[in-house]
Amino acid sequence: MAGPARVLTQSPSLVPLLAAGALRSPFKRPSAGADFPRTRLVLPGLRVDLARLAAYERVCGFPTGEDALPVTYPHVLGFPLAMGLMSGPDFPLPLLGLVHTSIEITRYRELAATGTYELSVRIDGLAPHRRGTEAAVVNELRVGEDVVWESVSTYLARHRTTGAAQEREPGRESGQGPGRESEREVHEPLPGVDEWRLAGDIGRRYAAASGDRNPIHLYPFTARLFGFKRAIAHGMWTAARCLAAHGTPQAVLVRAEFRAPVLLPGTVTYAANGERFELCGADRVHVSGGVYPLT
Missing domain, CATH: 3.10.129.10 (Hotdog Thioesterase)
Incomplete structure (x- = not known):
């Protein structure tokens, strides 16, 4: 309440x-x-x-x-x-x-x-x-x-x-x-749609646009202070980038679960099938979600 x-x-x-x-x-x-x-x-x-x-x-x-x-x-x-x-x-x-x-x-x-x-x-x-x-x-x-x-x-x-x-x-x-509903349901891997090479400055560019200047996203040395080898992408950037690629109807329910950090720079695969999407690395799923039109 x-x-x-x-x-x-x-x-x-x-x-x-x-x-x-x-x-x-x-x-x-x-x-x-x-x-x-x-x-x-x-x-x-x-x-x-x-x-x-x-x-x-x-x-x-x-x-x-x-x-x-x-x-x-x-x-x-x-x-x-x-x-x-x-x-x-x-x-x-x-x-x-x-x-x-x-x-x-x-x-x-x-x-x-x-x-x-x-x-x-x-x-x-x-x-x-x-x-x-x-x-x-x-x-x-x-x-x-x-x-x-x-x-x-x-x-x-x-x-x-x-x-x-x-x-x-x-x-x-x-x-x-x-x-x-949990997005961690067991399912077959989604088919890859595109490969994205992410520049090392993605975190700084998103921070400038969003205002979220958490140091883990900005530079390797600031990320290392919090235990990361390199800067990591904002979770909401990864979700937004996937939804920009997937597309959404005007009336929609969107779910996204952030499962593993995306190190910058790096290469990831955007995968999708129907309502579902994922952002994947070589050996893990970073983001899992779905786009569900409202009826």
């Missing part, structure tokens, strides 16, 4: 939020039973920066110049608000090391790039995971009273758990909307 609303006059700056979240991270004690912020952040009268949108479209492979938002772009608009909640002292999971594990997007109609929207973000709940605790973050875009786009993202904080935690969908115990 959504808590009290706090209305913002502008989107918060990401850099101070990321810095504050990093400083608070060592003092967090993650637990699925911990309390979490119930406030819903609301940004009314939102208009899209068209130059920034064009940069996002170019780096993700979407067509440019159309009066339409890519299906993943509202996530970028809501990301600063989500960081405003997850970097705060009352959010129990440490921001450093938090892993975006999945996203489910529902777009109910085509969204004009020149439109005016109300954006809201809230924490939907915490859930035990076999590797720690997972949080669900809900992002909604409205025109008037109508929700025209919404998403549920899950973020995992890895930590020691006691016993075998039963995974569940965060915030879904009381019928708060449809749960997502």
Whole structure:
């Protein structure tokens, strides 16, 4: 259930939020039973920066110049608000090391790039995971009273758990909307459609367009500070790049699960068959998902 609303006059700056979240991270004690912020952040009268949108479209492979938002772009608009909640002292999971594990997007109609929207973000709940605790973050875009786009993202904080935690969908115990099906179903490998050679600067280009300047995505030396051999691609870039190649109808449900990091530079294979898509490396699946028209 959504808590009290706090209305913002502008989107918060990401850099101070990321810095504050990093400083608070060592003092967090993650637990699925911990309390979490119930406030819903609301940004009314939102208009899209068209130059920034064009940069996002170019780096993700979407067509440019159309009066339409890519299906993943509202996530970028809501990301600063989500960081405003997850970097705060009352959010129990440490921001450093938090892993975006999945996203489910529902777009109910085509969204004009020149439109005016109300954006809201809230924490939907915490859930035990076999590797720690997972949080669900809900992002909604409205025109008037109508929700025209919404998403549920899950973020995992890895930590020691006691016993075998039963995974569940965060915030879904009381019928708060449809749960997502796991994209880890066993199936035959999807046929390869295209091979993409990813440049080493993809993370920096996406960061400039999206504002997500997490150091693991920027340079090899900053990624090594967090245990990666090289910089890794943003999960939402990999999902957006796949959806740009796959295509989506105007009214659509999209699911994507981020299963393994994509090291930069690197070569990956985009695979698809019908509704399903994958982004694969030589020996692993990096992203698995599906595109389901709404009826």
